Amino acid sequence: MRHPRLEVEICRTYKRRKGSPRPDRLGYNDTMEPELNQETLAQLESTGLQQIAQLANAQELADLQIALLGRKSTLLNLSKQMGSLSPDDRRILGQKINDLKNTFQSALEQKAQTLAHQSSQTTKVDLSLPGIRPQLGHLHPSTQVMRSLNHFFHSLGYSVYEGPEIETNEFNFEKLNLPADHPARDLADTLYIHEPEYLLRTHTSSVETRAMTHEKLPIRIVVPGKVYRNETTNTTNNSMFYQYEGLVVDKNVSMADLKGTLIEFAKFLYGEGVETRFRCKYYPQVEPGAGMDIKCTFCHGEGCQVCKYRGWIEVLGAGMVHPNALRACGIDPQEWSGFAFGMGFDRLVMLKYGINDVRKLYNGELVVEEKI
Numbered sequence: 001m002r003h004p005r006l007e008v009e010i011c012r013t014y015k016r017r018k019g020s021p022r023p024d025r026l027g028y029n030d031t032m033e034p035e036l037n038q039e040t041l042a043q044l045e046s047t048g049l050q051q052i053a054q055l056a057n058a059q060e061l062a063d064l065q066i067a068l069l070g071r072k073s074t075l076l077n078l079s080k081q082m083g084s085l086s087p088d089d090r091r092i093l094g095q096k097i098n099d100l101k102n103t104f105q106s107a108l109e110q111k112a113q114t115l116a117h118q119s120s121q122t123t124k125v126d127l128s129l130p131g132i133r134p135q136l137g138h139l140h141p142s143t144q145v146m147r148s149l150n151h152f153f154h155s156l157g158y159s160v161y162e163g164p165e166i167e168t169n170e171f172n173f174e175k176l177n178l179p180a181d182h183p184a185r186d187l188a189d190t191l192y193i194h195e196p197e198y199l200l201r202t203h204t205s206s207v208e209t210r211a212m213t214h215e216k217l218p219i220r221i222v223v224p225g226k227v228y229r230n231e232t233t234n235t236t237n238n239s240m241f242y243q244y245e246g247l248v249v250d251k252n253v254s255m256a257d258l259k260g261t262l263i264e265f266a267k268f269l270y271g272e273g274v275e276t277r278f279r280c281k282y283y284p285q286v287e288p289g290a291g292m293d294i295k296c297t298f299c300h301g302e303g304c305q306v307c308k309y310r311g312w313i314e315v316l317g318a319g320m321v322h323p324n325a326l327r328a329c330g331i332d333p334q335e336w337s338g339f340a341f342g343m344g345f346d347r348l349v350m351l352k353y354g355i356n357d358v359r360k361l362y363n364g365e366l367v368v369e370e371k372i
């Protein structure tokens with residue numbers, strides 16, 4: 001962008017100091033002292049406009065704008081001499097300087113438009129190239145598993161039932177055969193909103209007691225939802241997690257109905273060939289209580305890390321609804337009976353997708369999402 005001929009012409013007008021640096025792109029440098037007069041301004045205008053005309057791209061334009069109008073520009077240096085001029089010269093030359101600034105500014109703007117237009121003309125777009133496919137979102141793994149479970153239980157005639165997450169002591173404990181002095185209350189380290197009356201529900205069984213109290217019999221419901229415990233968070237525990245429970249209250253409901261339902265459920269979840277077994281377990285709200293295990297799907301009973309070398313994995317707890325719980329909700333245990341089952345839902349999702357840390361389900365980590 002240098003114009004040797006123009007530089008020489010301008011330099012000739014002024015005395016160049018011995019050993020001073022080469023002139024800048026407009027033919028001046030800091031150590032030269034061009035005199036402010038009409039001729040200098042005319043030369044500056046002609047040089048500047050020529051350089052603007054020859055600009056080839058946006059970067060050159062930005063550089064030249066600084067050189068012409070910036071804080072170290074020749075034009076600004078010249079205007080510093082205004083103080084030493086006579087009033088008449090000051091008025092005339094001051095006006096000229098302003099005009100020159102405007103001339104440069106509008107010429108630069110016009111050039112910028114021309115360059116932008118040229119660049120849009122030269123950029124070729126190949127319309128036949130494939131586009132960039134945007135990443136599509138999908139439902140959270142937990143939501144997907146929950147919906148498929150809901151769908152399965154719908155097919156058996158169950159409804160999905162929901163209840164409040166802030167619960168009363170009555171529905172969360174009392175009506176579930178868990179009075180204040182019951183040792184089982186120690187099992188759940190409860191988060192209280194207002195002790196002892198209001199708390200964050202420690203299980204979705206509280207929704208079942210609401211259904212038994214308020215709904216017409218018979219009842220056949222599943223209850224998915226968040227529950228809260230005062231747990232230290234680590235790879236397998238979280239202070240908030242999901243449970244999935246089910247409840248049936250009807251006439252002549254037996255343990256055989258419970259086993260049949262849960263075996264069908266296991267087949268739905270783990271495939272037709274799944275092996276199940278039931279073991280006696282204690283839960284205060286049921287009598288008798290049972291735990292259902294499946295033969296480890298990873299080692300087929302041989303023993304591995306996932307099943308902790310037992311060959312079996314416990315997937316849920318269940319049992320016949322305790323007569324005390326039925327009575328507490330106003331149901332006559334002589335006439336009605338029922339069964340209930342519940343599972344740690346997060347563990348189920350983790351097993352299904354091979355996720356090894358429960359926290360990954362809740363921190364929005366996309367790695368988990370990509371496993372699907």
Ligand SMILES: [Zn+2]
Pocket residue numbers: 296297298299300301302303304305306307308309311312
């Ligand atoms: Zn195993």
